Amino acid sequence: MKSQEGKYTTIHYQKYLKIEELLSAQVLRSEQVGDPAHEEMLFIIVHQVYELWFKQIIHELESVIRFFDDNEVVETSLSVAxxxxxxTEEILQLLVKQIGIMETMTPLxxxxxxxxxxxxSGFQSFQFRVIECLLGLPEDQRLTYYGQKYSSVFTEDKQKTLDDIYAKGTLLDTVNAWLERTPFLELDGFNFLGEYKKALTKMLEKETKAIMESEYLTDKEKKMRSEMVGGTDTYFRSILDEETHNKLMAEGKKRLSYKATLAALFINLYREEPILQLPFQFITCLIDIDNEVTNWRYRHAQMVLRMIGHKTGTGGSSGHEYLAKTAMMHQIFTDFHGISSLLIPRSELPILPEGIRAQLNFKFNA
Ligand code: HEM
Structure with missing residues (x-):
């Protein structure tokens, strides 16, 4: 095929952006039925702008998932991702802010x-569902209303498109597989988990000692606080136990595999090592996106409460109550949030053997 490089073409602004088509897409129902309502224009435009941004988010998420397709992510792909x-996160922030514009319309x-x-109803926003599926919201953990599947409001073709996203692999799936490939967990005789557990025991022993030797605590307080440290110890150990982890996964309480969780922990603990900086930023982006979607859910639920109170929605759900629950329950990368409870201070971190540290540095041969 002939290369297009260096070729210039011309086009008019109106035609390129299909402005006429775009501006003819605001058809007010209230006008159609002969009862014009001024505010309906705002209602339509805000929704349409959302759908345009949803399209851009889908474009970004699909491309990021594709980077992982061939089971290998080179550093350049990771930085582009x-x-x-x-x-995506910036767009989501804008979408949260846009709710304020919607709220300039009063409930009356x-x-x-x-x-x-x-x-x-927003229930019928296909693109919103595509985003949820691409991110990896597990199908069996979605809230349902009247026992209906979330996708039942769509045509069969559209339902299949949603099913195909899960079949091909969501961002959550691909990130899990990528983390599982992290090679540094058992290298050159360094057993990350073993060393981490030792560091943990040492840290908790120090904490107990500090409590027992404190001049400011009564005997009763000392007993209570050292029992709390014991509780932390049990918590850590249950989280670090593969069998317990797999059980929690089967119950839908964990989404990343045991191996992927350890890799995410390793990346978080040693994120200052040059090679781990990009993976750390990548994980941080996923947490930020999850947070922003959750912020949108809360903001939208609050706006709905203000607009329609406790009435049921036009789509037939319980309205505010349903939406507020999704904010809690439809978070996706919850396992990454959980990693923070496993972090230990830098001063207690197991020191990495020189061989491993060298591998975690950028190699440069002049
Ligand atoms: C006056 C403004 C709005 C009201 C009163 C409202 C109300 C509701 C209600 C009650 C629901 C629950 C489903 C139902 O029973 O209908 C819902 C869901 C939804 N709305 Fe809105 N909404 C408003 C604006 C928006 C805007 C601007 C968007 C942007 C696209 C939006 C997107 C959605 C989405 C995606 C859902 C599905 C959420 C889920 O199932 O997790 N809504 N809305």
Whole structure:
């Protein structure tokens, strides 16, 4: 095929951006039924702008997942992926902020045209569901209403597209597989888990000693606090036990495999080592995106409470109550948040053998 490099073409702004098509897509239901409501224009435009941004988010997420397709992620791909996830997060922040614009419409204004919208609802936003699926929200952990599957509001073709996303592998799946490939957990006689457990025991022993020797605590307080340290110890050990982990996975309480969790812990603990900086940033992006989607869910739920109180939604859910629950329950990368409870101070970290440290540095041969 002939290369297009260096070729210039010309086009008019209006035509390139299909401005006319775009601006003819705001059709007010209230006008159609002969009862024009001023605020409906805002309602339509805000939703349409959301859908445009959803399209961009999908474009970014799909491309990031593709980087992992061939089971290998080179450093350049990882930095491009980080750039695209950062962009996704920025867009999500904007989407959270946009709710403020929607709220300039009062609940009474909304009632002027709400009756003309049944049963249209954000439930039927296909792109929103695509985003949830691409990120990896597990199907069996979604809230349902009246026992209906979330995708039942779509045509069969669209339902299949959603099923295919899970079949091909979500961002959560690909990140899990990528973490499992982390090669540094058992290298050159260095057993990360063994060393980490020893460091943990030492840290907890020091904490207990400090409590027992404190001049400021009574005997009763000392007993109580050292029991609390014992509780922490049990907690750590249960988390670090493979069998317990697999059981929690089977119950849907953990999503990353045991091996992937240890790799994420390793990356978090030794994130200052040059080779681990990008993986750490990548994990941070996933946490940020999850947080931003959750922020949107909370903000949207609060806005809904303000607009319609405790009425049921046009889509037939319990409205605010359903939405507030999704904010808690539809988080995706929860295992990464959990890693923070496994962190130990830098001063207690097992020292990496020189051989491993050398491998974690960028190699440069002049
Ligand atoms: C006056 C403004 C709004 C009201 C009163 C409202 C109300 C609701 C309600 C009650 C639901 C629950 C489903 C149902 O029973 O209908 C819902 C879901 C949803 N809404 Fe809105 N909404 C508003 C604005 C928006 C905007 C601007 C968007 C942006 C696209 C949006 C996107 C969604 C999405 C994606 C869902 C599904 C959430 C899920 O199932 O997790 N909504 N909305």
């Amino acid at each position: 980080i750039g695209r996830l950062n962009r 204004d909304f009632l002027d045209f709400r009756n003309y919208l049944f049963p249209a």
